[in-house]
Amino acid sequence: MHMRVAFALSLLAALMSGCASHSNKTPDGTWINQAAIDAAAEGGNLRQSLLAYGPTLEWNVNTAAGQATSYNGFELTEGKIAKDPDGSWKVNVYGSASDDLKLKGDELVQSASDSGPEQHFRMPKQAAPAGAPPGSSFERALYTAYLGGKWTIVNGDGQGSVVEFQPDGSVTGLPGNDRYALCLAGDCAAMSGEYDSMWLEKNERGNPWVFVRQGKQLEIFQAVNNAQATEMPDLRPGERHWVLEKN
Incomplete structure (x- = not known):
């Protein structure tokens, strides 16, 4: 009998808190653009x-502090967040248009605006470690989806060895x-135009490289700068240095 009463009470408590939390749910935490990651994971450009x-890749929201930060792969935009009477959340960025955020099921939805289309975000399966800069959760999830697993060098320096790109x-x-x-975006993207590029380094010394991904194949080219010394770099694929194949 006691078990049943206890069970009924705990069920009632769960139902009541369920109702309460549903109406007062806040978009707190880190949200990543999973659709962009899924599209990238198909192994194209x-x-x-x-x-x-x-263009938004990650949101970090702290409603108690009234702060929301978005990340576009290049820069962070910080805004003030407050609940709207209609139940959505408005993010006001100093000197620019506001963004509307809504919770729909387990997704955070950014409404379409002048700056971009409607965008959908999900909580990352693995959040970035504490203290990691905003944008890290998206980058880790993207790196895992796009370059995770084992690759073999089938052509180029180190042929036959196995390469692993960590999140x-x-x-x-x-x-x-x-x-x-x-x-992902910004200056490096402007420099490489329609080509994808990556930065490779050892002991904090490195260079940009152009790469082409087609399914299970990754080609990495030396980046040749076609611009004049006074112009912004214009990087194009030069000599092919590596061909990697996904195991």
Whole structure:
């Protein structure tokens, strides 16, 4: 009898808190643009995938502090967040238009505006470690989806060795390199035009490289600068340095 009463009470408590939390749910936490990651994971042009579902790649929301930060792969935009009478949340950025955020099921939806289409965000399966800069959760999830697993060098320096790109930006098995970063947006994107690029370095010294991803194949080219010394760099694929195949 006691068990049943206890069970009934706990069920009632769960139902009541369920109702309460449903109406007072806040969009607190980190939200990543999973649709952009899923599109990239199909193994095509990275930046086209991000542009198709972006431009916002991550939101970090703290309603208690009234703060919301968005990340577009290049820069952070900080705004003030407050609940609207209609139940949505408005993010006001100093000197620019506001963004509307709504919770729909387990998604955070950014309404369409002058700055972009409607965009959908989900909580990351693995949040970035505490203290990591905003944008890290998206980048880690993207790096895992786009370059995760084992790759074999089928052509180029280190042929036959296995390469692993880690979600934290470290890389093993790629001769002469210990870290990498994919170009998502901003200056590096402007410099490489329609081509995807990545940064490869060892001991904090590195260079940009142009890459082409087609399914299970990743070609990495030396980046040749076609611009004059006084112009912004204009990077194009030069000599092919590596061909990697996904195991």
